[in-house]
Amino acid sequence: MLSKLQRKTLIPAQIAGYALTLLIGVAIVLLTFQLYKDLRPLLTQQTDVFKAHTVTVSKNVTIFKTANKEGLYFSDSELQELQEQRFVNKVAKFTSSSFSTSASINLGSGGRMSTDLFFESVPDEYIDVVSDRWQWDSNSNFLPIIIPEDYLNLYNFGFAESQSLPVISQGTIEQVSFQIHVWGNGKRRDFESRIVGFSNKINSILVPESFLQWANEEFGKSEKQRNSRLLVEFSDASDEQIPPYFEERGLSINQNELESSKMVFFFKMAMLFIFAVAVIIILLSMAFIIMSLNLIIQKNRDLFVNLYNIGYSTKQIARFYQLVVSVITIADLLLASIVANCIRGAYIKRLSSLFETVGNGSAIWLTATVVCLLLLAVYNILIQRTIQRTV
Amino acid sequence: MSESEVSGSDIYLQPRVLFERGKKYMVCAKSGHGKTSLLNFIYGSNRQFDGTIDYHEPVSDPFLLRRDKLSYLFQDLCLFADLTAMENVQLKNRITGYKSDAEIAKLLDTLLPSEKKQQPVRTLSLGQRQRVAAVRAICQPFEFLMLDEPFSHIDNDNAKAVAQVIADEVERQGAGLIVTALDRIDLFQFDRILNL
Numbered sequence: 270m271l272s273k274l275q276r277k278t279l280i281p282a283q284i285a286g287y288a289l290t291l292l293i294g295v296a297i298v299l300l301t302f303q304l305y306k307d308l309r310p311l312l313t314q315q316t317d318v319f320k321a322h323t324v325t326v327s328k329n330v331t332i333f334k335t336a337n338k339e340g341l342y343f344s345d346s347e348l349q350e351l352q353e354q355r356f357v358n359k360v361a362k363f364t365s366s367s368f369s370t371s372a373s374i375n376l377g378s379g380g381r382m383s384t385d386l387f388f389e390s391v392p393d394e395y396i397d398v399v400s401d402r403w404q405w406d407s408n409s410n411f412l413p414i415i416i417p418e419d420y421l422n423l424y425n426f427g428f429a430e431s432q433s434l435p436v437i438s439q440g441t442i443e444q445v446s447f448q449i450h451v452w453g454n455g456k457r458r459d460f461e462s463r464i465v466g467f468s469n470k471i472n473s474i475l476v477p478e479s480f481l482q483w484a485n486e487e488f489g490k491s492e493k494q495r496n497s498r499l500l501v502e503f504s505d506a507s508d509e510q511i512p513p514y515f516e517e518r519g520l521s522i523n524q525n526e527l528e529s530s531k532m533v534f535f536f537k538m539a540m541l542f543i544f545a546v547a548v549i550i551i552l553l554s555m556a557f558i559i560m561s562l563n564l565i566i567q568k569n570r571d572l573f574v575n576l577y578n579i580g581y582s583t584k585q586i587a588r589f590y591q592l593v594v595s596v597i598t599i600a601d602l603l604l605a606s607i608v609a610n611c612i613r614g615a616y617i618k619r620l621s622s623l624f625e626t627v628g629n630g631s632a633i634w635l636t637a638t639v640v641c642l643l644l645l646a647v648y649n650i651l652i653q654r655t656i657q658r659t660v
Numbered sequence: 661m662s663e664s665e666v667s668g669s670d671i672y673l674q675p676r677v678l679f680e681r682g683k684k685y686m687v688c689a690k691s692g693h694g695k696t697s698l699l700n701f702i703y704g705s706n707r708q709f710d711g712t713i714d715y716h717e718p719v720s721d722p723f724l725l726r727r728d729k730l731s732y733l734f735q736d737l738c739l740f741a742d743l744t745a746m747e748n749v750q751l752k753n754r755i756t757g758y759k760s761d762a763e764i765a766k767l768l769d770t771l772l773p774s775e776k777k778q779q780p781v782r783t784l785s786l787g788q789r790q791r792v793a794a795v796r797a798i799c800q801p802f803e804f805l806m807l808d809e810p811f812s813h814i815d816n817d818n819a820k821a822v823a824q825v826i827a828d829e830v831e832r833q834g835a836g837l838i839v840t841a842l843d844r845i846d847l848f849q850f851d852r853i854l855n856l
Binding site: 273274572577579580581582583585 | 703723743752754
């Protein structure tokens, strides 16, 4: 009888409007949330699709710094600050040679070709070349060298092409031996040397760190080592804070290695935008049903007052409306979850044909349950309160 | 109300007025002198008064008071026009399940033409509605029953029947009765008559 009385107070069009808007809003929220969750592993470093762990960082060379090089070096506080960034895992310094070096090669005809050189070194763990010859100790007379792969490419595809010279393979170069001459502090020493590998990560002429430490002591000027280049290993290279951080501090960074972080940034932004719109839709649908209920309660004030007067508690009066709204909300969320799961099934099918690791579990049901409980709590409390205030 | 309006009242401005369970009271006054207000004060639906009303035990929620201590036949009846006479009574009875449907039907049949109980209240005359409201008022446990001008639209014969049904229920529950009226009525054996 109570429900017979109260059923007449409902406004079907408003309830249908609520059901529809809530359905749309929740479906989009669930879907964007799930899509984000599904694609996240692809965007972060856990897979090799957008891999970018380590980058080389240096200060931008500007016209003011060409004469006074002080501005090119990293101070201890700058290093410290960089180390403390959330997205930075480790910072390694480039060690550079502070002595004179040249390389020479004996040509068959008794002639000699010679060139001045410089060396740098980085900790071994950052070197992307695997070679059993990459070692040096103070007794060793053999000095392994790693050069950037770009140097070879520059020769093969640029110089050799334009001068009609033969191209050289990495294997060929690794067979060529030459001499390295090191001097300074009135001392001099010669080494046999070969190129043992090509790095496509570190853009410098590298020798083992142990050699450079020894040689800097032996031949180098005694001044303190200064660092103008750093190797930075990111904990999450897709972190969108990385590009602005380096930009603000005038640091140059191998940009294309960070393309993924830009992509992730735009992707996250797009997701966030859609998510926000969907949340607004949900909030509007909530406002809609709450206003509709308020209207119903105001319009039927006499009915509620009468019911209260003959001994019904506000809880009993509110129960019907709480039930109606709860049932609609639950049905809506159920439907939205099913829709979201269907669409997810479709895109997972497409994505898994492109990538190996996609979709580590659906969060749709859990999210829907949480949203549902939140909505029900809000509605039930509001309805009870409004009726209490009315009677 | 101004002070002159309530001067000489047996209730208003009195240091203490006691209504005892098991006794019948009549509150007599002209219209506009606060009969309905007094009952509303007691019922807890109007708090616009100075002074205190004490029940024999503290009341935390008027809902509990209304459910099983206090029943009230409203002057404006407060019936639901779209429900039938039977449903109106059942709606109230359902809260406590005090009477069975058969008992309700029997009570309605005593006071109304039997075909009326299945008709929407909207179609009943004012007098008939008043009788429906009277039946509804006794379909709950109570310690006090308050009737606000219960016979204003009922002829004498019917009033007697209604009064009989109510008196029986009050007797059965050992409850107190407070009746308001414009003029004295002698349908109940009143223990005390108060002028407002």
